[in-house]
Amino acid sequence: MPRILLIDDDAALGEPLAAYFGRFELQLRQALRPSEGLALLRRERFDAAILDVMLPEQDGFALCRAIRAESDIPIVMLTARGEVMDRVVGLELGADDYLPKPFEPRELVARLQTVLRRRGPAAAGDGRLRFEGLLIDPVTRSVQRQGEAVELTSTEFELLLLLAREPGKVFGRDDILNRLRGHEAELYTRAVDILVSRLRRKLEPLAAIKTLRNAGYALALRPAGSALLG
Template identity: 70%
Template structure:
């Protein structure tokens, strides 16, 4: 069973949500204060975090920033409905997904399952497929979910890793923003394309100084890595 930590000061939300998520094999733990949530993350193992933006002590953005300083655990942020700024800031700080409040528990469960699937180590991939993607200056280990840039291990979130693999599997192919969004979500979704720009920008920065992701105006993105001989 996957363990999920909810950091939200809404005391009435945790109990019914925990009961609902049990049917999806998700065990929910609750921290009403950010400091308590961060302490639990440091002491215990969790598979994902649900993080509200509006919190006492410090806002969810600061909590996300602190989580990302020490961990690549999947983070799903709860934002104000229709507030694109919250979503953009959350993604820029390293959140893997967002969900506007109020939300349907079934959608929350679906999104948790998606980010958990993306972050799961190893997996039951086809044995015929290569387990590594090697390029000049970059090596992607698909089984260990590790990326080395010029010998240095990079710290990528689950979403960043999946985005890189998607592009690197087909060097030279142009992926539109909608294609990237739908593939990362695993389903059609009503999303803003600005999210892709943020994810690509974040990934590019981590890949520097290698110029591996190219932007084609009005078209999308393509991977420019040169396969290692």
């Protein structure tokens, strides 16, 4: 059963949410303070984390940054409704998704199920994708750039895999959002630009992703020999 860590100082939230999560075979544990949450993440195994933006000790952005320095665990951030900058900052820091407060528990479960599916094993038969200077292994969810391992978040990896499976094909922002989220959601095209920017930085010095104005993004690397290696 996937284990989810909720870091939120609302003590009344954890118990009813944990009961609801249990209906979907998700185990929820709550930490009321960032320091407690970080200690739990370091001591125990969790499959995803939910961070509130408004927290004591440090805000959710600082906490997201601290977690990302140590782990690529999927992160969903809870933001104030209408606060677009909260979403932008959270995504820039490496969050995988966001959900405005107040939220419907079913939508939070759906978001979590989506990020957890991204971390699941790739479909049988998938081989490694090799390009000039870049190697992608869908089974181990690992990436090597010029022979060196690159640490990607689950969403960054899924974006790279999406582009790499059809190199040269242009994916529009809305198309990318729909494919990565896997369910109906508010379209937030700025999120794609942030995600691409993060991924580009991690793949430097390779010029891996090209932008086509008013069209979208495509993988710019040429396959090295055969792109599929089993």
